[in-house]
Amino acid sequence: MKYLDEFRDPELARTLLDQIEATVTRHWVMMEVCGGQTHSIIRNGIDKLLPPEVELVHGPGCPVCVTPLDTIDKALAIASQPGVIFCSFGDMLRVPGSDRDLFRVKSEGGDVRVVYSPLDAFRIAQQNPDRQVVFFGIGFETTAPANAMAVHMAKTHGLTNFSMLVSHVLVPPAIEAICSSPTNRVQAFLAAGHVCSVMGYADYAPLAEKYHVPIVVTGFEPLDILEGIRKTVLQLEAGRAEVENAYPRAVQRDGNPDARRMLADVFSVTDRNWRGIGMIPGSGWELSEKYRDFDAAYRFTVTGIVTKESEICRSGEVLQGLIKPNQCEAFGTLCTPRKPLGATMVSTEGACAAYYNYGRFTESEGAPR
Amino acid sequence: MTIDLSGWSCPLPLRDEPNIMLGHGGGGKMSAELVEHLFLPAFDNAALRSLGDGAVVAGASRLSISTDSFVVHPRFFPGGDIGELAVNGTVNDVAMCGAVPRYIAVAFILEEGLPMQELGVIVDSMARAAKAAGVALVTGDTKVVDRGHGDGIFITTTGVGVLADDVEIGPDRARPGDAVLVSGTIGDHGMAIMSVREGLDFESTIKSDTAPLNHMIATLLEAGVEVHTLRDPTRGGLAATLTEIAVASGVGVLIDERSVPIDRVVQSACEMLGMDPFHVANEGKLVAFVAADDAERALEVMRGFEIGTRAAIIGEVVTGHPGMVVAKTAIGSTRVIDTQIGEQLPRIC
Numbered sequence: 202m203k204y205l206d207e208f209r210d211p212e213l214a215r216t217l218l219d220q221i222e223a224t225v226t227r228h229w230v231m232m233e234v235c236g237g238q239t240h241s242i243i244r245n246g247i248d249k250l251l252p253p254e255v256e257l258v259h260g261p262g263c264p265v266c267v268t269p270l271d272t273i274d275k276a277l278a279i280a281s282q283p284g285v286i287f288c289s290f291g292d293m294l295r296v297p298g299s300d301r302d303l304f305r306v307k308s309e310g311g312d313v314r315v316v317y318s319p320l321d322a323f324r325i326a327q328q329n330p331d332r333q334v335v336f337f338g339i340g341f342e343t344t345a346p347a348n349a350m351a352v353h354m355a356k357t358h359g360l361t362n363f364s365m366l367v368s369h370v371l372v373p374p375a376i377e378a379i380c381s382s383p384t385n386r387v388q389a390f391l392a393a394g395h396v397c398s399v400m401g402y403a404d405y406a407p408l409a410e411k412y413h414v415p416i417v418v419t420g421f422e423p424l425d426i427l428e429g430i431r432k433t434v435l436q437l438e439a440g441r442a443e444v445e446n447a448y449p450r451a452v453q454r455d456g457n458p459d460a461r462r463m464l465a466d467v468f469s470v471t472d473r474n475w476r477g478i479g480m481i482p483g484s485g486w487e488l489s490e491k492y493r494d495f496d497a498a499y500r501f502t503v504t505g506i507v508t509k510e511s512e513i514c515r516s517g518e519v520l521q522g523l524i525k526p527n528q529c530e531a532f533g534t535l536c537t538p539r540k541p542l543g544a545t546m547v548s549t550e551g552a553c554a555a556y557y558n559y560g561r562f563t564e565s566e567g568a569p570r
Numbered sequence: 571m572t573i574d575l576s577g578w579s580c581p582l583p584l585r586d587e588p589n590i591m592l593g594h595g596g597g598g599k600m601s602a603e604l605v606e607h608l609f610l611p612a613f614d615n616a617a618l619r620s621l622g623d624g625a626v627v628a629g630a631s632r633l634s635i636s637t638d639s640f641v642v643h644p645r646f647f648p649g650g651d652i653g654e655l656a657v658n659g660t661v662n663d664v665a666m667c668g669a670v671p672r673y674i675a676v677a678f679i680l681e682e683g684l685p686m687q688e689l690g691v692i693v694d695s696m697a698r699a700a701k702a703a704g705v706a707l708v709t710g711d712t713k714v715v716d717r718g719h720g721d722g723i724f725i726t727t728t729g730v731g732v733l734a735d736d737v738e739i740g741p742d743r744a745r746p747g748d749a750v751l752v753s754g755t756i757g758d759h760g761m762a763i764m765s766v767r768e769g770l771d772f773e774s775t776i777k778s779d780t781a782p783l784n785h786m787i788a789t790l791l792e793a794g795v796e797v798h799t800l801r802d803p804t805r806g807g808l809a810a811t812l813t814e815i816a817v818a819s820g821v822g823v824l825i826d827e828r829s830v831p832i833d834r835v836v837q838s839a840c841e842m843l844g845m846d847p848f849h850v851a852n853e854g855k856l857v858a859f860v861a862a863d864d865a866e867r868a869l870e871v872m873r874g875f876e877i878g879t880r881a882a883i884i885g886e887v888v889t890g891h892p893g894m895v896v897a898k899t900a901i902g903s904t905r906v907i908d909t910q911i912g913e914q915l916p917r918i919c
Contacts, residue, residue, distance in 0.1 A: 249904065317768060
């Protein structure tokens with residue numbers, strides 16, 4: 202298939218792997234920031250083909266994984282209110298709050314609907330003027346433009362029954378938090394291609410310089426990822442720490458200027474608590490003053506939220522690249538996709554789920570781990 | 571999608587009521603009219619004609635029985651409708667142990683207000699599917715529920731098939747060395763339903779693959795293919811089917827991801843929504859585990875059917891990793907193929 206098969210070609214993959222192998226002389230640790238990349242790496246078995254010197258650690262770029270627990274609890278409370286139509290992307294429905302998930306709310310009578318775009322939620326609001334329609338606006342910079350557009354359209358059309366529960370997170374502050382952590386092992390980053398297709402990659406240059414880490418904008422298909430790794434290894438071996446674009450078919454230096462203008466209008470930067478990681482200054486977006494009327498956090502009064510996280514779940518360490526999912530004692534035993542302890546075991550982009558679903562078999566062992 | 575109902579004209583005695591009413595399930599004259607003027611003419615056969623509480627049919631020493639309920643929404647979709655699905659689905663379940671499906675019992679749960687025209691088209695489509703599969707609809711039941719208490723129409727079908735004495739096919743009979751075949755492209759039905767349900771437009775319409783598989787199975791057996799296991803990968807898709815067989819037989823299954831046939835439009839729809847075609851439902855596909863020596867012959871039989879032109883050998887049964895399905899990935903690595911927890915959900919980005 203066009204734009205897919207070309208980027209999954211086994212011979213070209215072998216060529217890139219040979220080049221990586223010929224270049225690498227020592228052990229390097231690099232982080233793929235985005236959960237979509239983690240998913241692709243494990244699903245295609247890319248990690249098993251790399252030379253042992255190249256260690257991939259999985260980053261915090263799984264939007265549903267890092268959405269703070271109190272925000273999920275707030276969503277559950279709003280979705281339970283009579284008269285509310287609560288719209289969300291599908292993979293948010295199974296993410297555990299303190300005591301239940303959105304699927305549970307739906308089974309208890311809440312009107313929870315899976316939508317494919319925030320604009321679908323906007324349309325549902327137009328069609329149901331007597332109901333309050335709330336969209337769960339989460340995600341990184343990638344999903345933000347469509348969310349911003351939905352809020353903008355609601356304002357333009359004067360909709361009083363549409364609002365958004367916003368918990369957007371931003372990649373550059375997360376990279377900075379990882380680099381400045383005393384326990385950091387990451388020596389280079391594969392930046393998330395789709396985030397950069399919106400935002401461009403100019404913001405990464407100061408980080409590459411300050412922390413002396415190569416940052417390579419990388420795509421999602423197997424060859425994209427191998428090319429990102431190849432460019433990263435070349436930089437590391439040469440002692441360079443630059444921002445490079447290995448995904449030029451989708452990413453331009455300045456990203457998408459129209460989308461960025463819309464984002465600057467609708468959102469303003471705020472401090473954000475990341476589930477499992479903690480507060481990262483300036484790492485989130487909330488609705489700007491101009492659009493405050495459309496903020497579900499203000500429209501709905503939700504009190505009495507007492508969050509409760511699993512005591513044994515180590516998803517925070519997984520999200521920071523400190524441990525691999527299968528190094529957690531609960532992995533595959535107490536914690537499985539059927540009974541997840543943390544969001545990283547639920548989301549299709551969560552590293553724990555990717556390891557569990559695709560990565561339990563290793564050739565050398567010949568048996569499941 | 572526009573639904574064309576014009577191919578069916580309501581029988582005269584039913585024309586006074588354009589919609590299903592509670593009385594059509596009341597057991598009185600209205601119920602009798604529905605049976606007499608709609609179901610009987612459509613499904614006509616000797617066993618049904620007696621209109622007893624049960625049908626009396628010829629039997630055999632070994633029978634295969636299966637039952638399934640159909641609640642699909644929307645009722646009409648590209649490539650089929652709920653009626654055709656209700657017949658083919660049960661025909662296929664009966665046939666998967668190597669039986670020849672013969673009889674079907676059907677129960678309708680209708681919602682008050684269902685247009686008579688729609689019921690007529692659905693019944694018509696069931697009659698055609700039964701004829702194509704070579705089964706008789708011999709007994710049935712109709713209930714009508716209050717408006718708002720159903721989704722238009724629910725259909726439950728129960729099928730009975732006769733089984734030859736020497737046929738031994740089951741999910742626990744796969745053996746190391748067996749070849750694994752699939753009779754065509756995977757994921758068509760699930761993506762067809764999803765595209766109409768969610769109003770998603772792709773470059774061309776994805777059609778459901780709903781079809782009876784009993785003729786293909788009978789031909790495989792007639793050709794002397796040593797068949798060990800047969801399954802139709804419906805809900806849960808190819809991944810769930812292969813995993814269930816690996817677990818039931820206590821063997822490993824190794825497939826080559828690139829050899830699994832997937833329609834181009836289905837593949838791109840799945841990529842767009844972040845869904846895995848291995849987990850998407852099929853309604854007219856057969857997964858067969860056959861003795862390795864018979865693999866080519868089985869492939870030839872499958873490809874001889876219009877619904878099997880894209881049949882392929884996709885893998886083999888191995889002694890390693892018992893109970894687990896492993897795929898060789900496109901770029902030459904490996905990954906596990908596992909069963910989904912619940913419904914597959916479209917990804918966020």
